[in-house]
Amino acid sequence: MYLRHGMLGMAELAEYARGRLRGRDLAEFLRQLTWREYFLRVLAQEGGRVLENLEPPKSAVRWSDELPGDVREGRIGLPCADAWVRHLVRDGWMHNHERLWFAAYLVHWRRVDWRAGYRFFREHLLDGDLASNALSWQWVAGTFSAKPYFMNQQNIEKYSAGRWCKGCTADCPFMGEYAELEHRLFGGPLPERP
Amino acid sequence: MNAGVWMHGDSLSPTDPALLGVPEAPALFVFDRPFLQAVPVSFPRLAFMYQGVRDVAAVRPVELAVGDIGAELAAFAARRGLEELHVTRNFTPTWEETLDAFCARCPQVTVLVYEPELLTRYPGRVRRFFGFWKKVEREVLRGNALFGERAGPLRYRPGPPAR
Numbered sequence: 215m216y217l218r219h220g221m222l223g224m225a226e227l228a229e230y231a232r233g234r235l236r237g238r239d240l241a242e243f244l245r246q247l248t249w250r251e252y253f254l255r256v257l258a259q260e261g262g263r264v265l266e267n268l269e270p271p272k273s274a275v276r277w278s279d280e281l282p283g284d285v286r287e288g289r290i291g292l293p294c295a296d297a298w299v300r301h302l303v304r305d306g307w308m309h310n311h312e313r314l315w316f317a318a319y320l321v322h323w324r325r326v327d328w329r330a331g332y333r334f335f336r337e338h339l340l341d342g343d344l345a346s347n348a349l350s351w352q353w354v355a356g357t358f359s360a361k362p363y364f365m366n367q368q369n370i371e372k373y374s375a376g377r378w379c380k381g382c383t384a385d386c387p388f389m390g391e392y393a394e395l396e397h398r399l400f401g402g403p404l405p406e407r408p
Numbered sequence: 409m410n411a412g413v414w415m416h417g418d419s420l421s422p423t424d425p426a427l428l429g430v431p432e433a434p435a436l437f438v439f440d441r442p443f444l445q446a447v448p449v450s451f452p453r454l455a456f457m458y459q460g461v462r463d464v465a466a467v468r469p470v471e472l473a474v475g476d477i478g479a480e481l482a483a484f485a486a487r488r489g490l491e492e493l494h495v496t497r498n499f500t501p502t503w504e505e506t507l508d509a510f511c512a513r514c515p516q517v518t519v520l521v522y523e524p525e526l527l528t529r530y531p532g533r534v535r536r537f538f539g540f541w542k543k544v545e546r547e548v549l550r551g552n553a554l555f556g557e558r559a560g561p562l563r564y565r566p567g568p569p570a571r
Contacts, residue, residue, distance in 0.1 A: 219460050220419045220496075223525040225551075232551055244527075244548050248541060251527050254499050255534045261501045306452045337448045340456050344500055360536075 215307065215341035217250060224251060250346060257345035264348045265329065267357040273400040277327040281334055285320065292386070294370060294378035295319055306340040311373050317354040318364045322399045323387055328355040361404050366395055411492040412436065414481055415470070416503070418524070419496045420460030422467050425522035426494040429561060433494065434469040436484040437461045438477045443502075478509030485514045494561065496522045504567060511566040519564035 216222040224247060231243050257264055284290050288299035298316040301308045308316065313335075320331045328351040335351075336342040349358055356362030367388040371379040388395075396404055413426050413435040420437075421427075427435060439454070464470050473480040485493060493510070497503070507519060528544040 215456065219417055219457060220424055220524075221421045221460055221463070223421070223423065224527050225525040226423070228527055228548070228551060241549060245541060245545075248527055248544065248548050249537060252534060252537050252540050254526075255530075255540070257499045259533055303450075306450065306456070333447075338450045338453070340453050342449075342453065 215339075218341035218343050218346075253345040253349045256349055264344065264352070265332075267355075268352055269357050269359075272356040272360075272362055272404055275322075275325060275400060277321065277325050279327050279330060281320075281326060281330040282324060285324065285326075286334065292384050293382055294374070297378060302335070302338045306338055308339070313350065314354060314363060315365055315370060317351055318362075319388075321351075321355045322362060322364050328352060328357070356404075362400070364392075364395060364399060366390055366392060409491045410489050411494055412484060412488050412490045414493055414495040415461070415464065416495070416498055417457060418498050418500075420457065420464060422464050424464075424496050425524065426496040426520075426561070427464070427468070429520070429522055430492075430494050431468070434471060434488060435464065436471045436473065436481065437464075438480045439472075439474045440477050441475050477506045478513065481506075481510045482513040485510075485517050490514075490517050492518045492520055494520045494522065495564075496524050498524075507564055508566045511564070520561035521564045522561045523559060 217224065217227065228244055228247060231240060231247075235243055260268065285295075285299065288296045288303065290296050290299070295316065298308060298312045301312060302316075317328070317331055320326045321328050332348050332351045335347050336344075339347070352358035354363045365388065367379065367386050367390075370388060390398070393403075396402075411430045411433040413430060413433050415424065415427070415435045415437040419426065439457075444454075458472075461470060461472055465472075471484065473484075481493065484490070493514075495507070510517075511519060527548050529547070530540070530544050532543070534540045
């Protein structure tokens with residue numbers, strides 16, 4: 215959020231990292247930071263078009279326009295997804311993995327247009343940003359990527375250290391292998407990446 | 409030259425290039441009322457931005473306004489007798505519209521635009537991140553862009569009037 219509002223500069227942060235990190239840690243940090251510049255450059259190229267699908271969706275699934283009430287209120291009934299909404303609304307901040315998981319849940323499982331999610335993020339995130347947010351939502355939705363992004367329960371459990379999965383009794387919609395979920399969510403295999 | 413700075417939502421730091429360009433000049437930050445009336449933005453987010461404005465105001469003169477940005481900039485220019493308005497480039501599409509509106513109101517004021525700090529000097533178009541990363545990886549990892557000469561501000565040329 216400090217980057218978003220210019221309180222920290224990208225070059226300033228990169229220079230700081232170069233003085234503190236080494237090897238793969240430094241390379242990965244700088245690669246992640248470069249995503250922000252990439253999104254800014256796409257915004258400079260495309261202008262207001264970043265709020266339209268930049269590419270056709272990669273499946274024939276239809277999306278609804280409105281954010282469902284249970285999602286807005288964090289009453290989904292899934293401990294993980296409700297925690298993601300709580301972090302967004304209460305703290306104005308979500309971990310990057312949570313942003314991706316929430317976006318995938320909303321677009322692919324709930325079949326809501328990515329723009330409804332983008333507006334929800336813009337309202338609450340302290341670092342809400344046209345370039346990074348709109349284009350990340352499009353990346354998840356598959357309108358600015360070769361393939362939509364989605365995850366499964368194993369991925370959530372692994373990268374959250376089992377925070378929500380241990381002891382969870384909900385009927386988990388994320389359970390399954392990727393091929394199985396791909397069929398369930400998109401009606402068949404997605405196009406291969408070029 | 410009597411100069412002022414437009415601080416926008418991407419430039420809330422005393423080290424913003426436009427603020428550094430004219431260190432003694434007063435700055436203006438405007439909460440965009442028409443935008444905020446049309447788009448819900450949570451109070452904590454507005455408070456966070458306000459804190460950023462206060463941090464800059466702790467080290468130099470800053471005015472804060474709520475209203476239409478173009479109109480508030482014009483009023484700021486009149487109040488301060490500005491001959492130059494300095495601003496750091498913002499990639500949001502409405503940024504140019506705002507400057508065009510200001511230039512239409514205050515054609516006597518020269519607008520000078522500073523480039524924001526970026527990691528690379530890559531001049532081409534971008535498509536997928538992976539391709540972009542392959543082109544800029546070496547420059548980003550080495551940090552060459554950090555040590556080059558910073559270009560001076562460029563004079564802003566307003567676009568054609570909207571029909």
